[in-house]
Amino acid sequence: MIPLSVPNLTGNEKKYLIDCIDSTFVSxxxxxxxxxxxxxxxxxxxxxxxxxxSGTTGLHAALTAAGVGRDxxxxxxxxTFIATANSVRHCGADPWLFDIxxxxxxxxxxxxxxxxxxxxxxxxxxxxxxxxxxxxxxIMPVHTLGNMPDMDKFxxxxxxxxxxxxxxxxxxxxxxxxxxxxxxxxxLSVLSFNGNKTVTCGGGxxxxxxxxELLDHVRHLTTTARVWPDYDFDEAGFNYRMTNIQAAVGCAxxxxxxxxxxxxxRIRRFYxxxxxxxxxxxxxxxxxxxxSSCWFSGIVLPEGKTLDDSKKVCSALxxxxxxxxxxxxxxxLQLPYEDSPHxxxxxxxxxxxxxxxxxxxxxxxxxxxxxxxxxxxxxxx
Ligand SMILES: Cc1ncc(COP(=O)(O)O)c(C=O)c1O
Numbered sequence: 078m079i080p081l082s083v084p085n086l087t088g089n090e091k092k093y094l095i096d097c098i099d100s101t102f103v104s105x106x107x108x109x110x111x112x113x114x115x116x117x118x119x120x121x122x123x124x125x126x127x128x129x130x131s132g133t134t135g136l137h138a139a140l141t142a143a144g145v146g147r148d149x150x151x152x153x154x155x156x157t158f159i160a161t162a163n164s165v166r167h168c169g170a171d172p173w174l175f176d177i178x179x180x181x182x183x184x185x186x187x188x189x190x191x192x193x194x195x196x197x198x199x200x201x202x203x204x205x206x207x208x209x210x211x212x213x214x215x216i217m218p219v220h221t222l223g224n225m226p227d228m229d230k231f232x233x234x235x236x237x238x239x240x241x242x243x244x245x246x247x248x249x250x251x252x253x254x255x256x257x258x259x260x261x262x263x264x265l266s267v268l269s270f271n272g273n274k275t276v277t278c279g280g281g282x283x284x285x286x287x288x289x290e291l292l293d294h295v296r297h298l299t300t301t302a303r304v305w306p307d308y309d310f311d312e313a314g315f316n317y318r319m320t321n322i323q324a325a326v327g328c329a330x331x332x333x334x335x336x337x338x339x340x341x342x343r344i345r346r347f348y349x350x351x352x353x354x355x356x357x358x359x360x361x362x363x364x365x366x367x368x369s370s371c372w373f374s375g376i377v378l379p380e381g382k383t384l385d386d387s388k389k390v391c392s393a394l395x396x397x398x399x400x401x402x403x404x405x406x407x408x409x410l411q412l413p414y415e416d417s418p419h420x421x422x423x424x425x426x427x428x429x430x431x432x433x434x435x436x437x438x439x440x441x442x443x444x445x446x447x448x449x450x451x452x453x454x455x456x457x458x
Contacts, residue, residue, distance in 0.1 A: 107321030132269025
């Protein structure tokens with residue numbers, strides 16, 4: 078089977094893991110955690126980074142540090158992985174769901190501005206959603222596939238309405254915006270190092286950002302809000318810190334991060350070239366912003382096609398020992414978020430059903446890529 082996306086663990090991962098176990102520092106204190114934080118801070122252009130047990134816990138800690146609380150609304154795209162919405166709900170808040178743009182599959186800043194202007198008012202308590210009386214406390218665009226949302230516009234909106242700007246940057250290690258790493262583009266940005274990400278720790282996350290005060294608060298919250306040296310705690314904190322074992326794998330991965338990202342970009346180019354004949358039948362490719370980390374690659378069936386059509390293509394590929402998958406089902410179609418407020422979601426609703434993610438591991442061989450391209454051309458050509 079040619080897998081969809083598996084980790085590439087052929088560097089120093091095993092060596093650092095053995096070293097970690099020999100040292101007995103296997104928990105949340107250790108040299109590898111500190112080193113991993115330095116490597117992530119440097120790679121993202123942030124003054125520092127806080128390593129977390131997962132991307133989801135990083136998002137939850139970031140939102141909590143930013144003051145998102147019970148009954149608040151947080152603006153997010155409907156088209157995202159469920160963890161974006163879950164992290165909002167874990168704060169006792171609800172997502173306010175907006176559509177994405179065709180050109181980057183990221184949150185649409187113009188729709189957000191329009192929604193705020195037409196449905197909210199600024200008061201002494203902040204930005205209030207008039208219909209529900211709830212406070213809107215943050216905007217959280219998602220770096221879909223490692224693409225950069227229009228951060229200039231989001232920063233302007235956040236400033237105008239005094240909203241905290243947090244980016245779900247789960248998929249974007251190695252990505253850049255206007256030629257620069259994204260680490261200080263938002264108050265906080267949160268990465269994931271889950272097993273299917275370009276760089277993995279097995280599981281893990283990191284919070285970076287331009288707001289030092291918020292970053293320090295995230296660090297405090299993720300380490301149980303303990304006030305050393307005694308057993309004093311000044312907040313209800315979390316046990317969300319990354320372990321030294323996770324970080325040992327992560328440090329070895331970070332040594333090759335940009336090689337992995339370059340391979341991911343090369344895989345995109347390969348599919349675009351080898352499958353270019355399918356464009357005549359309305360098939361398109363995943364969008365890519367300049368500097369995208371190109372986390373995943375794949376194709377999009379023409380307008381009018383349905384989830385069933387996409388699933389049929391996946392099954393036909395499976396018969397040829399190739400793993401392919403449909404992609405994120407939007408948040409408002411998921412049971413826990415059926416009642417969350419949302420705007421028009423025309424693009425998200427049509428798009429998600431037609432996406433087919435193709436094998437794109439950073440260790441995939443040329444031969445495997447050729448096998449996938451040949452199979453797709455046979456099935457859809
Ligand atoms: C967009 C997005 N947000 C959040 C997450 C959550 O990260 P994790 O799985 O590390 O908790 C993921 C990935 O899994 C993701 O793709």
